[in-house]
Amino acid sequence: MSETREITVLLADDHEVVREGLRLALLRSPHIRVVGEAPDGETAVTLAERRRPDVVIMDLRMPEMDGIEATEEIVRRVPDAKVLIFTAYSERALLQRGLESGARGYILKEASHETLLRAIEKVAAGETFVDPALMSSLTVGKDGSDVLTHREREILQLLAEGMSNADVATQLFISPETVKSHVRHILTKLEAETRTQAVAIALREAMID
Incomplete structure (x- = not known):
């Protein structure tokens, strides 16, 4: 923007x-x-x-x-x-x-x-x-790895902190297309329609911190 x-x-x-x-x-x-x-x-x-x-x-x-x-x-x-x-x-x-x-x-x-x-x-x-201070105060759930891969949880965590796909790609040294692919998989696995909904679900289930 x-x-x-x-x-x-x-x-x-x-x-x-x-x-x-x-x-x-x-x-x-x-x-x-x-x-x-x-x-x-x-x-x-x-x-x-x-x-x-x-x-x-x-x-x-x-x-x-x-x-x-x-x-x-x-x-x-x-x-x-x-x-x-x-x-x-x-x-x-x-x-x-x-x-x-x-x-x-x-x-x-x-x-x-x-x-x-x-x-x-x-x-x-x-x-x-989501306020970084709040995110860091939450506890990581034990079962997150059963649903999302480590990389998917890593990407979802960055999305929750307000990063765009391009920001995530730069942070993780991967291409924006790879990020988009991971986001699609995350939405499918969590049965979410939007990234915001995926973040809410992941927080509720303690998949991200």
């Missing part, structure tokens, strides 16, 4: 101080523009329909309609808007629910400014991003 392309962002969090902090942080990036703020899930859905942002930064725990429900509604009503879950909670079950709700990414509130920007840029480009 071109660095000069503007990314419009909607902030959804029930704490005004968090929204203000995010807004001020994003002002430092000239290619990112905040187009709205919502204190709850219902308002987030309404604003997403009205403002059509590229990315919605979504808190999970909010009054009335929570972040999971709001994400599902936004994905259904505004499919071009990509949701990035932004939360203090790092439980695997919440991560899996967030990704299965249609969110493109999951980042912890303690993440650095650089990680936040990378997450926004990745999900805006239609890629998956």
Whole structure:
């Protein structure tokens, strides 16, 4: 994705101080523009329909309609808007629910400014991003090798961290076509339709860390 392309962002969090902090942080990036703020899930859905942002930064725990429900509604009503879950909670079950709700990414509130920007840029480009700090805190399952090969798990891990096929190819010193072939095999083995769904399944079954 071109660095000069503007990314419009909607902030959804029930704490005004968090929204203000995010807004001020994003002002430092000239290619990112905040187009709205919502204190709850219902308002987030309404604003997403009205403002059509590229990315919605979504808190999970909010009054009335929570972040999971709001994400599902936004994905259904505004499919071009990509949701990035932004939360203090790092439980695997919440991560899996967030990704299965249609969110493109999951980042912890303690993440650095650089990680936040990378997450926004990745999900805006239609890629998956899971906070590296969260990924490293999860435990690798014992049965992952029964389903996926070591190389397939390695590739899926990199995809979960927000890398594109080209990035993975460069990282592993293999061709992009080889990466595509592995991704096809991963989707088939996990009975997943998309890479995001494959990541959610792999996290749920502890196939990747």
